[in-house]
Amino acid sequence: MDLQKALLSIRSIGLPASLRTIRYTLLRDRLERQLRPHRKGRRALQPITPGLVLTTRLIPSGARFHFERADLEVIFLAPDLVRITWQIFPQTRNTKTPISYVEPTQGFANNYALARHRWPDVTDKWQADLEEMTFSSRAMQVIVQGDGGLIFRSLDGKILREELPPEYLDGVTTHRALLQPEEHIYGLGERTTALNRRGGNFRMWNSDPGGHYGIGKDPIYICVPVYLSLHSQGAYLAFYENAYPADFSFETTAEARFEGGLLRYYIIPGPLPRALERYTELTGRPELPPRWSLGYHQCRWGYKSDSDIRQVAAGFQANDMPISAIHLDIDYMDGFRVFTVNRQAFPNLKELAAEMEAKGIKLVAILDPGVKQDPQYEVYREGRKKGLFCKLPKGQVLHGLVWPGWAAFPDFTNPKTREWWGSYYLRLLEAGIAGFWHDMNEPTSFTAWGDMTLPLTTRHDFDGRGSDHREGHNLYALLMAQAGYEALRLHCPHRRPWLLTRSGWAGLQRYAWSWTADTETSWEALRMTIPEVLGLALSGLPFSGPDIGGFSGGPSAELYLRWFELAAFLPFFRTHSAIGTPPREPWVFGEPTTHIVRDFLRLRYRLMPYLYTLAWQTSQAGHPLVRPLFWADMADRRLWDVDDAFLLGESLLIAPVVEQGQLSRRVTLPQGHWYNFWDDTLYTGPGEPEIPAPLEQIPVLVRAGSVLPLAEGECLTLHVFAPPKGVTPAIPPATLFSDSGDGYGPSRVDHFHLRPTPSGFELTCQSEGEYPFPYKTVMLQWHGVTVRQAQVDGVETQVTDNCFEGGPFSRIEVTI
Numbered sequence: 001m002d003l004q005k006a007l008l009s010i011r012s013i014g015l016p017a018s019l020r021t022i023r024y025t026l027l028r029d030r031l032e033r034q035l036r037p038h039r040k041g042r043r044a045l046q047p048i049t050p051g052l053v054l055t056t057r058l059i060p061s062g063a064r065f066h067f068e069r070a071d072l073e074v075i076f077l078a079p080d081l082v083r084i085t086w087q088i089f090p091q092t093r094n095t096k097t098p099i100s101y102v103e104p105t106q107g108f109a110n111n112y113a114l115a116r117h118r119w120p121d122v123t124d125k126w127q128a129d130l131e132e133m134t135f136s137s138r139a140m141q142v143i144v145q146g147d148g149g150l151i152f153r154s155l156d157g158k159i160l161r162e163e164l165p166p167e168y169l170d171g172v173t174t175h176r177a178l179l180q181p182e183e184h185i186y187g188l189g190e191r192t193t194a195l196n197r198r199g200g201n202f203r204m205w206n207s208d209p210g211g212h213y214g215i216g217k218d219p220i221y222i223c224v225p226v227y228l229s230l231h232s233q234g235a236y237l238a239f240y241e242n243a244y245p246a247d248f249s250f251e252t253t254a255e256a257r258f259e260g261g262l263l264r265y266y267i268i269p270g271p272l273p274r275a276l277e278r279y280t281e282l283t284g285r286p287e288l289p290p291r292w293s294l295g296y297h298q299c300r301w302g303y304k305s306d307s308d309i310r311q312v313a314a315g316f317q318a319n320d321m322p323i324s325a326i327h328l329d330i331d332y333m334d335g336f337r338v339f340t341v342n343r344q345a346f347p348n349l350k351e352l353a354a355e356m357e358a359k360g361i362k363l364v365a366i367l368d369p370g371v372k373q374d375p376q377y378e379v380y381r382e383g384r385k386k387g388l389f390c391k392l393p394k395g396q397v398l399h400g401l402v403w404p405g406w407a408a409f410p411d412f413t414n415p416k417t418r419e420w421w422g423s424y425y426l427r428l429l430e431a432g433i434a435g436f437w438h439d440m441n442e443p444t445s446f447t448a449w450g451d452m453t454l455p456l457t458t459r460h461d462f463d464g465r466g467s468d469h470r471e472g473h474n475l476y477a478l479l480m481a482q483a484g485y486e487a488l489r490l491h492c493p494h495r496r497p498w499l500l501t502r503s504g505w506a507g508l509q510r511y512a513w514s515w516t517a518d519t520e521t522s523w524e525a526l527r528m529t530i531p532e533v534l535g536l537a538l539s540g541l542p543f544s545g546p547d548i549g550g551f552s553g554g555p556s557a558e559l560y561l562r563w564f565e566l567a568a569f570l571p572f573f574r575t576h577s578a579i580g581t582p583p584r585e586p587w588v589f590g591e592p593t594t595h596i597v598r599d600f601l602r603l604r605y606r607l608m609p610y611l612y613t614l615a616w617q618t619s620q621a622g623h624p625l626v627r628p629l630f631w632a633d634m635a636d637r638r639l640w641d642v643d644d645a646f647l648l649g650e651s652l653l654i655a656p657v658v659e660q661g662q663l664s665r666r667v668t669l670p671q672g673h674w675y676n677f678w679d680d681t682l683y684t685g686p687g688e689p690e691i692p693a694p695l696e697q698i699p700v701l702v703r704a705g706s707v708l709p710l711a712e713g714e715c716l717t718l719h720v721f722a723p724p725k726g727v728t729p730a731i732p733p734a735t736l737f738s739d740s741g742d743g744y745g746p747s748r749v750d751h752f753h754l755r756p757t758p759s760g761f762e763l764t765c766q767s768e769g770e771y772p773f774p775y776k777t778v779m780l781q782w783h784g785v786t787v788r789q790a791q792v793d794g795v796e797t798q799v800t801d802n803c804f805e806g807g808p809f810s811r812i813e814v815t816i
Contacts, residue, residue, distance in 0.1 A: 017405070018448070024401050025447040031455040034393070047167035047174070048088055050148035056133060061122040063133065067148055070166075076122040077266075080139035081278050084150070086263040088168040112475055112482075113241055113506035115284030140269045152267055158233040160270075164253070166263055173263050176253040177238075183231035184640045185250045186628070187539045189224035190516065192217050195531040195628060195643035197227065197250055204246035206474050206503045208444040208452050211578070212520040212552035215528050221442060221503045221517055223474060224539040225256070226279065228272050230630065230640060235270025237279055243474040243505060260470055271634060272538075273623055280540055280622025284510035288619040289543065290496045291741030292362055293435065293513075294611050295324025296601055297574035299364075300584060304331045305345040306352045312585060313361055319587045319594065321601050325362040327437055327576070332365065336404035337372045339379055339424040341431070353432020362434035364500070369441050369480055370407035373399055379424065380408060388417040390469075391459045398458050400445030409443055409454060412479035413472055414461035421480075422487025429491055435498035436484055438512065441477040442503045477503035481511035494743050500572070506540065513543035515572055521553030521581075526563050527658040531643040533570055537624035543615075545572030554582040557589035558660065558695070561596060565698045566656035568600045569648050571615070571625050596696045609709040609716065609736055614649045616737040625649060632670035636686060642668050645699075650731045651706035652677075655691070655699035664692050665699060672730055673704035675721050680783050682724070704784065705729025707752040707763070709736050716775040718806075720754065722761060722784040722816075729754055738774050746770040760787070760816040765809055778806045782814065789815040 051068025062075035062082075073085045111117060127134040135142045140160070143151040148165030164176045179185075185197040192215050193200050203219040213220060225240040225248070240246070244260035266282065268275040298316070303309055309326055316323045332349075334340040341349050353363045371380045371389070383389050389408040390398045399406045410417050425436065444452050453473060460472035481501050488497035499512035508514070516532050519525040529546045536544045548563045549555040555563065564586070567573050577584040586597045604611075614625040627647040630639040645655040645667060653674060655667040669685030676683070676691065677700035683689050691699040702708060704723040709716055716736075723729050733754070739747035748769030755762045763780075767773075780790070782802040790797045790804050791813045797804045806812060 017401075017446075020405070021401055021446045022448045024399075024445065025449060028447065028450070028455045031392070031457045034457055047169040048090060049165050049167055050086075050088065053144075053146050053148070061119075062135065063144075065133075065144060070148065072144070072148065074135065074142060074144060076135070076137050076142075077119040077282075078139075078278065079122055079137040080269055080274070081119075081282065082137075082140070082142055082152075082267050084263075084265050084267065086166050086173075088166060088173065088263075090168075111241070112243075112478060113283050115507065115510060116282055142267075152236065152269070154234050154269060160234045160236045161229070161238070161267065171259065173258045173261075175240075175256045175258075175263055175265075179229075179250065179252060179254055180231040180233065182637070183229055185227050185229055185254065187224070187227040187237075187535060188248060189226075189536065189539045189541075190220055190222040190514070190532055191535050192220065192528055192532065194641070195534050196641050197248075199250060201247065201249045204248065204474065205451075206442040206477065206505070208440070208442050209518065210452065212518050212550075214520045214522065215524050222505075222508070222514055222536065222539075222541070224504075224506050224508075224541070226506060226539050227254070228275065228538055229254075230270075230272065230634060235272050235275065235634065237268040237270075237272070237275035238265060239268075239279060239282075239506065240265045241506070244471055245473075273631065276538070276540065276624070277622050280509065283507040283540055285619055285622045286509045286543060287496060288616050289513070290498055291608070291612055292324045293498045294571070294608060294615065295573070296322060296604060297325040297327060297364070297572075298323055298585065299327035299329065299574055299576040301329045301577065301579040302331070303329065306347070306349075309352060309356070309363075313356060313359055315585055315587060317359070319598065321586060321598050322605050323361055323601075325364050325435065326356065327364040327366065327574070329366050330368070330403055330439075335372065336368075336402075337374070337377055337379070338367055338370070339427055349431040349433075353434075357432065363432060364435040364437055364498075365428055365433045366437045366439050367484070368402060368439050369409055369412075369443055369476075370400065370402035370404065370445075371410065372404035373406040373408060383408060383410060383417075383420070386416070386420065388414060388420055390454060390472075392455075393457050393459060395459075398454060400443075400454060401447075402440055402445060407445075409445075410480075411461050411472075412476060412483055413463065413467075415463060417461075418479065418483035418486065421483045422490065425484060425487040426491045429488075435500070436488075438477065438480055438484065438499060438501040438503075441480050441501060442473075443476050474505050477501055478505040478508050478511075481508060485511035496742055496744075504541070509541050509543075513572055514541055515544055515574065516546045518551040518578070519546060521550030521555050521559070523559060523658065523660050525550050526559065526566070526656075527644065529563075529566060530646060530656065530658070533626055534628050534643060534646055537626050538628070540622070542618045542622075542624035542626070543571040545570040545574060547574065547576040549575060549577060549584055551576065552578050552581070555584075557593045560584070560589060561593050561695065562657045562698075564597055565600055566654075566658075568604045569626075569652070569654045569656075569700075571611075573604060592695065599696065606710045606712065609711050609738075610649065610651070612741075613709070613735055613737040617649075617735070629653070629668060629670055632672075636670060638668060638686060639670060651703050651708055651734070653699075653701040653703070655693075655701070657693045657698050663694055664690050667691050667699050667701070669701075673724055673727065674701040675704060675783055676700075677702050682784060702783075703731055705731050705754060707734035707754055709734070711775075712779070714776040715779055716777070717779040717781055718752065718763075719781045719783060720761075720763065722754075722782060723756070724784070726756075728756065738769075739771050748773070757813070760785070760814045763812040763814075765811075773808045778808060780804055780806045780812065785814075785816040787814045787816055 050070035055066045065072040071087045075083045125136045132145045141153040150163040152161040162178045167174045204223045241264045242261045246258045390411045458469040501512040549560045629642045708719040734752040736750040748771040751766045
């Protein structure tokens, strides 16, 4: 028992609630003792391995192998996507007679992580001998060795990944792959370490760290068993489709140890951008979000009434600060009962929502999965009557402890539960709520000691198959998000769903955004935000961001400002804080903080055309908005460990200030030419220049050759950052996506091609789509050159300070 944690619980939530917490924790411990095996003899000392291969059978797109103590299936779903499934058996086979292959069901009954289930056959080529069998696709080779080892090669013969035979011992399956000395590992979901996971140990078990967390805390809210490898021979992505508790470590080998389920995983060769494309084709890509969601969000655990919300909105108006959404934390509910409204504090939520909507502000409401144990409460009564809550091993409804006290937990592995739960969203939608924020969904149940979740013996439906919480835990938030997403699609078919979730698993990107949740308030936690968000992005979760200023404390004006400057360039842009912390609205710190924050807020909205286009591109190809610097040049090993800066799309490099008192910082530049966004200073990479970072700025660099679209009211300004003379732009043509900002109506895409000419540059625009051009005017602002003359579609145009009006155009020629 953790006595210190128990005493802290008593102090924070009171003695009666703490006694209930102790009671629940004792119940959990008693239930979990049932899982401990009763062994009459000694435990097995030697792990079970596949043994030698006995028979092989070719099948479309792959083969099935029967070993002495295991079955192996190798299937190419695409030329660059191979699925491996191992089933290990305790007994030794004494025959070489082919054994009928049985498709595994445990853990894969519904493939919750997957978005695509059907793939065309892959044309293959086999080479076999007594020692090994080689399968070659158009993108890679897989070699199956006689003892169960696997080798993955690129077509030029380089080894991407070399696996040892799997091992099974006392219910745990261990899988290892050899690592190159220089090999770097990325991903694994939300982690609090450096971006490179090499040398670390990581637990796969979504966890509430309990109020706040800092560097090194593991695990936390979103654990995803996917990682990317980068080494001198190439790159690959590995995804394990197993939701059971697991431990990953990366020393001389990449080791994964699963405490249940079958060993099924997918290997995708690099380059890494292409691997993420294929991975998100497998597990799903996010829908294009509503445009408002990319704006600024304000929240606080402690906005207790509609007057608080009105006061916050008035503060933004009085300080001339733009805002897109205000979030309602648990205080808006009636006694913390989910899907209810406290009518004393919020007497007319629909009227409040309409009032905010008129100001351009959306309301987002929090939802927790815990349903208060109250027979008079409809949600509890109906869920219990229909048998839709998680159960104890003998069939009784499980009750845990969360904000409303004793509560039942919906079993989201049951499709009937998801449909039933989703029906209640309509109540809040009709009251004007525009988006939903899922919290406490690891799932969390308060405990006096140990893991804050449901007993491992808790029973889940799993679409009639049945299983316990060891398999259901990591899937819980994913399936809650699916329920919410499907409800919003059903009840509001004319609007795009917007959900935010604290927890999740592989495939979450199909349904919801995430955030880094209850970080401590410190400079170290600010620094940690960058690798956290990058790690989520490389795990297929592209829309995330922090609680600006940290969740749990009172930041200084400088810390809040530097956190705000970082968050202004992240997909999710929100200030939030815990109850009892000092006020955190952007104007409370006084000058000069207020006017600097205002400038970054306005810059965020000026960047909206660029951000919205990146969001659309993510929905199309799966590339994250925020990317590590090595994305620009994976051959440059200097970039492999950089996690204090990031790329925002193809054009921007953001280098936040993460140290107190720092007024300049060294920035590692990828190859190429980079402009300082603030003053057009040109830097050349590779290099590490020291760049000014006064309080009112952080280093923001623009890649030469970029056409950066910024909105200035109803005017679109295309900022053209010219490459140096004789240099051809090394980035793809710029793209601008436009539509109404929500719904599923027409859209348009404008492609801008910048080309050097003997006398200057040519900029052409090609358009597609039915949506009308949404800006009244177009301005062209050129950087890095002096424009002497300009022609827009053959018509001479006046140039003032390197700027001229172009309007919607097809071709612009400038003379420098």
